[in-house]
Amino acid sequence: MIKTDALIIGAGPTGLFTAHQLKLIGLNCEVVDNLDKIGGQCIELYPDKPIYDIPAVPECTGEELTNNLINQLKPFDIKFHLNERVEEVKKENDNWLVKTNNGTSFSTPNVIIAGGVGSFEPRKFSPKECEKFENKSLFYSVKDKKIFTGKTVSIFGGGDSALDWAVELSKECSVNLIHRRDEFRGAQATIDKVHQLAKDGKINLFTQYQMASVKGDKNLESIDIKHDNNEIKNLKTDYVLGFFGLIMQLGPIANWGLNIDKKTIEVDTEKFETNQKGIYAIGDICNYPGKLKLILSGFHEGALAARACFKLARPNEKYRFEFTTSSKTIKKRLGVKGD
Amino acid sequence: MAKITYITHDNQKHEVEVQNGLTVMEGAVQNDIPGIDADCGGGMACATCHVYVKEDWFNKIPKKEDGEEDMLDMAFEPKTNSRLSCQIVVSDEIDGLEVNIPSKQA
Numbered sequence: 001m002i003k004t005d006a007l008i009i010g011a012g013p014t015g016l017f018t019a020h021q022l023k024l025i026g027l028n029c030e031v032v033d034n035l036d037k038i039g040g041q042c043i044e045l046y047p048d049k050p051i052y053d054i055p056a057v058p059e060c061t062g063e064e065l066t067n068n069l070i071n072q073l074k075p076f077d078i079k080f081h082l083n084e085r086v087e088e089v090k091k092e093n094d095n096w097l098v099k100t101n102n103g104t105s106f107s108t109p110n111v112i113i114a115g116g117v118g119s120f121e122p123r124k125f126s127p128k129e130c131e132k133f134e135n136k137s138l139f140y141s142v143k144d145k146k147i148f149t150g151k152t153v154s155i156f157g158g159g160d161s162a163l164d165w166a167v168e169l170s171k172e173c174s175v176n177l178i179h180r181r182d183e184f185r186g187a188q189a190t191i192d193k194v195h196q197l198a199k200d201g202k203i204n205l206f207t208q209y210q211m212a213s214v215k216g217d218k219n220l221e222s223i224d225i226k227h228d229n230n231e232i233k234n235l236k237t238d239y240v241l242g243f244f245g246l247i248m249q250l251g252p253i254a255n256w257g258l259n260i261d262k263k264t265i266e267v268d269t270e271k272f273e274t275n276q277k278g279i280y281a282i283g284d285i286c287n288y289p290g291k292l293k294l295i296l297s298g299f300h301e302g303a304l305a306a307r308a309c310f311k312l313a314r315p316n317e318k319y320r321f322e323f324t325t326s327s328k329t330i331k332k333r334l335g336v337k338g339d
Numbered sequence: 340m341a342k343i344t345y346i347t348h349d350n351q352k353h354e355v356e357v358q359n360g361l362t363v364m365e366g367a368v369q370n371d372i373p374g375i376d377a378d379c380g381g382g383m384a385c386a387t388c389h390v391y392v393k394e395d396w397f398n399k400i401p402k403k404e405d406g407e408e409d410m411l412d413m414a415f416e417p418k419t420n421s422r423l424s425c426q427i428v429v430s431d432e433i434d435g436l437e438v439n440i441p442s443k444q445a
Binding site (some may be wrong): 041046117123126157158159179180181183185210228244245247248258263283293 | 377378379380385386387408409412413415416417418421445
């Protein structure tokens with residue numbers, strides 16, 4: 001059981017800056033994120049796209065913004081729990097007991113939800129029967145490529161993940177690559193390679209096709225794919241891989257007893273607290289009259305939520321407002337020399 | 340102003356007047372039409388405002404720009420008449436547009 005003054009759910013820009021605010025005012029915190037890396041939507045959705053409305057930063061990419069926020073956190077020792085999704089939040093005496101899907105548990109007076117539009121989950125095949133084979137012979141990511149050796153693998157998708165795996169797996173297995181249109185969106189070099197491999201007969205390319213159904217009783221035997229003109233083709237296959245990107249889902253947050261309206265959580269604008277004392281929601285996931293889904297709004301919301309955390313984490317101390325430019329205490333925390 | 344008909348997957352018709360300049364996605368969100376999530380708020384960074392445009396309208400409305408087709412690869416059950424409704428701007432020319440909303444967005 002990890003005891004902390006505040007637990008932040010979500011390592012996007014809002015969560016990162018809020019961690020900084022908490023450490024500045026002398027609280028400790030830990031951060032949980034379902035993705036395998038820090039940065040949230042900025043890293044997952046638009047690492048290379050420029051952002052023009054961060055105060056005092058005329059232009060930066062999602063990746064640059066993330067790296068700058070990580071650098072800003074350097075003076076502090078903050079534990080990140082990546083690849084973990086918070087499953088359960090339960091009241092236990094005055095604290096919240098928080099559990100992740102990996103079995104990590106936290107006890108904290110403050111839970112800050114900075115979850116964007118929820119956690120990123122792979123987008124799945126639409127035919128219902130696909131679920132039956134999920135994680136047995138149908139996957140949305142590759143954990144161990146050795147299981148495919150010598151087998152037939154049908155890969156769906158038209159982006160980098162689909163193309164990269166088609167190229168890689170074509171060395172050791174028989175590969176079908178299926179995509180809903182003729183154009184691929186990926187690195188040009190990889191696209192060229194896929195076309196070359198298709199010409200050489202190393203990859204069977206099926207474009208303008210989509211998954212229609214999976215067949216097999218206990219084990220997956222074959223799949224039906226459907227052309228835009230409704231023609232159906234049956235492909236014998238041992239494995240199926242789907243790479244349709246990630247979608248954002250609210251997930252378990254919906255079950256924590258919070259006031260939720262259209263995937264957003266209602267908060268007040270003084271502490272950004274939800275209807276549950278000690279649970280805050282900040283950034284894109286929160287909602288209040290006038291809410292703007294801007295990164296800068298997330299920073300402001302986090303700064304105020306951090307002050308509210310102080311009251312619950314240090315009930316016997318008085319919070320004193322200080323500027324980073326003049327406060328000796330803050331400078332000590334930052335590890336910079338005072339004047 | 341344009342009259343736009345949103346047809347949900349259970350065949351419910353929702354007819355609304357949408358102001359010029361808004362997008363078909365915004366018209367749906369502002370009128371509480373179910374089935375258009377628009378998670379990213381119109382930034383073409385998700386595919387949760389996906390609609391099917393009736394064939395006769397599909398060729399009449401402004402064409403897809405770069406990036407929209409890429410995002411549609413990630414939509415739920417995309418078809419040849421799929422569009423992201425955040426990329427269709429409302430004008431007098433599209434008065435009478437009908438769009439079908441998929442059974443789900445994710």
